[in-house]
Amino acid sequence: DIVMTQTPLSVSVTPGQPASISCKSSQSLLHSDGKTYLYWYLQKPGQPPQLLIYEVSNRFSGVPYRFSGSGSGTDFTLKISRVEAEDVGVYYCMETLHQRGSFGQGTKLEIK
Amino acid sequence: QVQLVVSGGGVVQPGRSLRLSCAASGFTFSNYVMYWVRQSPGKGLESVAVISYDGNNKYYADSVKGRFTISRDNSKNTLYLQMNSLTTDDMAVYYCAKVRVERWFYGLDVWGQGTTVTVSS
Numbered sequence: 028d029i030v031m032t033q034t035p036l037s038v039s040v041t042p043g044q045p046a047s048i049s050c051k052s053s054q055s056l057l058h059s060d061g062k063t064y065l066y067w068y069l070q071k072p073g074q075p076p077q078l079l080i081y082e083v084s085n086r087f088s089g090v091p092y093r094f095s096g097s098g099s100g101t102d103f104t105l106k107i108s109r110v111e112a113e114d115v116g117v118y119y120c121m122e123t124l125h126q127r128g129s130f131g132q133g134t135k136l137e138i139k
Numbered sequence: 140q141v142q143l144v145v146s147g148g149g150v151v152q153p154g155r156s157l158r159l160s161c162a163a164s165g166f167t168f169s170n171y172v173m174y175w176v177r178q179s180p181g182k183g184l185e186s187v188a189v190i191s192y193d194g195n196n197k198y199y200a201d202s203v204k205g206r207f208t209i210s211r212d213n214s215k216n217t218l219y220l221q222m223n224s225l226t227t228d229d230m231a232v233y234y235c236a237k238v239r240v241e242r243w244f245y246g247l248d249v250w251g252q253g254t255t256v257t258v259s260s
Contacts, residue, residue, distance in 0.1 A: 028201075066246035068184075075234050075250035076184065087239075087248065119184055126244045127198040128174070130184040 029053050029122050033131035040110040041139045048134045050103045050120035057100060064124040067096055067105045070133075071116040079118075080105065112138055141165040141249045143235050148254030151225055161218040161235030161251055169193075169213035170241040175220045177231035178253075187233070188220060192242050202228070225258045232256075 030053040040046045056063045063083045068076035078087045080096035083103060093108040107114060115138055120131040147159040161173070175187045188209035189198045197209050208221040218235050232255050236247035 064245070068247075070184075075236075075253055076247075077250070078239070078246060078248045081239055081246045081248075117183075121184075121186075121246065123238075123244045123246060126196070127189050127200065128186040128244070130186065133183045 028127075029056075029125055029129050031120055031122060031129055031131040033118075033120060033134050035134060036132060037135040037137070039137045039139050040107075042112060043109050046107040046110050046114075046136060048105045048118050048120075048136075050098075050105070050131050052101045052103075052122055054124075055100045056122050056124045058124055063099065064122055065096075065098070065103050066121045066123070067094075068119045068121060069114070069116050070119065076119060110136070110138070114138075141237070143237065143249060143251035145233065145235055145251040145254040148233065148256045150257045150259060152260050153226055153258055155225055156221070156223045157225060157256060159220040159222070159233055159235075159254060159256075161220075163216045163218065163237070166237070167241075168211075168216040172238045172242070172244050173209075173211060173218045174236045174238070174247055175209060175218075176234045176236055176247070176250075177229075178234070179228075179231040182231075185231075189244065190218070222256070225256070227258050230256060230258050 032051045034049045067080040070076040084096045117133040142164045144162045190209045206224045210219045232253040234253045236250040238245045239248040
């Protein structure tokens with residue numbers, strides 16, 4: 028199985044300030060079809076996860092422009108340019124290179 | 140609109156069985172890979188089982204292999220998870236989710252609301 032490791036596990040951010048979350052995979056997520064199967068989700072309290080970013084850097088429908096994803100191979104980053112109060116929750120990265128998929132441990136974002 | 144409605148959770152004794160259902164609507168269910176993902180209390184997300192769009196390929200977490208069975212009825216637009224020999228380690232909220240693009244194992248774009256499974260004597 029691919030192991031996904033997120034850092035930090037928690038972050039406290041002042042509204043309007045940036046935030047960054049790292050996700051590292053135990054092997055490259057680049058498929059032979061040229062796509063990299065890395066995704067970012069946000070789980071708000073009491074809700075199922077919601078897709079933010081697909082295939083490393085593509086914002087899903089309705090996701091604010093302040094969210095961006097980058098990276099390649101085994102190293103990936105989610106950035107929030109200016110954190111807002113509604114961004115609180117737990118952020119997860121996920122790979123589906125191996126069909127069953129695996130998630131990172133999650134990063135809890137709190138507002139200062 | 141696209142919707143996944145999960146049902147079947149509840150309280151069950153250790154060693155007993157439970158079957159979860161996920162009713163899909165608003166998209167061509169038979170064209171999409173489907174996942175069951177669980178979240179134990181206070182913990183992260185675990186992909187439990189995945190099934191291809193045609194039901195021919197299934198993948199399981201080691202923790203449930205041999206005890207859980209994922210299946211689908213494309214004529215009823217419904218996904219299932221049969222859970223046997225349940226233990227307290229299986230206590231979790233169980234979500235079903237669809238992939239973003241047809242016919243392959245892309246990321247999950249729509250999730251059901253989840254159903255809670257409690258294993259207790």
